[in-house]
Amino acid sequence: MTLTQTIDIPLDRRISLEVPREVPTGRQDVIIQFPIKADPSATVKRKLTAEEEAEHIERNFERINREAMDVFEDQKWIFESDERWEKE
Numbered sequence: 001m002t003l004t005q006t007i008d009i010p011l012d013r014r015i016s017l018e019v020p021r022e023v024p025t026g027r028q029d030v031i032i033q034f035p036i037k038a039d040p041s042a043t044v045k046r047k048l049t050a051e052e053e054a055e056h057i058e059r060n061f062e063r064i065n066r067e068a069m070d071v072f073e074d075q076k077w078i079f080e081s082d083e084r085w086e087k088e
Contacts (some may be wrong), residue, residue: 001023007015017030048056057064 003020009015
């Protein structure tokens with residue numbers, strides 16, 4: 001079964017996927033493909049210098065830190081359920 005749908009990717013680049021009832025439950029292979037279309041008006045972004053990157057991080061520290069903490073919170077259960085990470 002092939003599903004094709006055009007969607008708008010939000011700025012946070014997060015999308016959710018809902019599959020039809022015809023798709024069997026259990027372990028399945030899912031292939032997501034993003035065809036890159038040549039955009040003649042697109043410009044190639046240059047790589048930031050170390051100083052520019054440091055300035056960007058400093059300017060966006062609160063947001064970056066908040067996003068990192070969200071990721072850690074989502075993964076916390078992995079460490080809580082793993083005996084190797086038990087508190088001493």
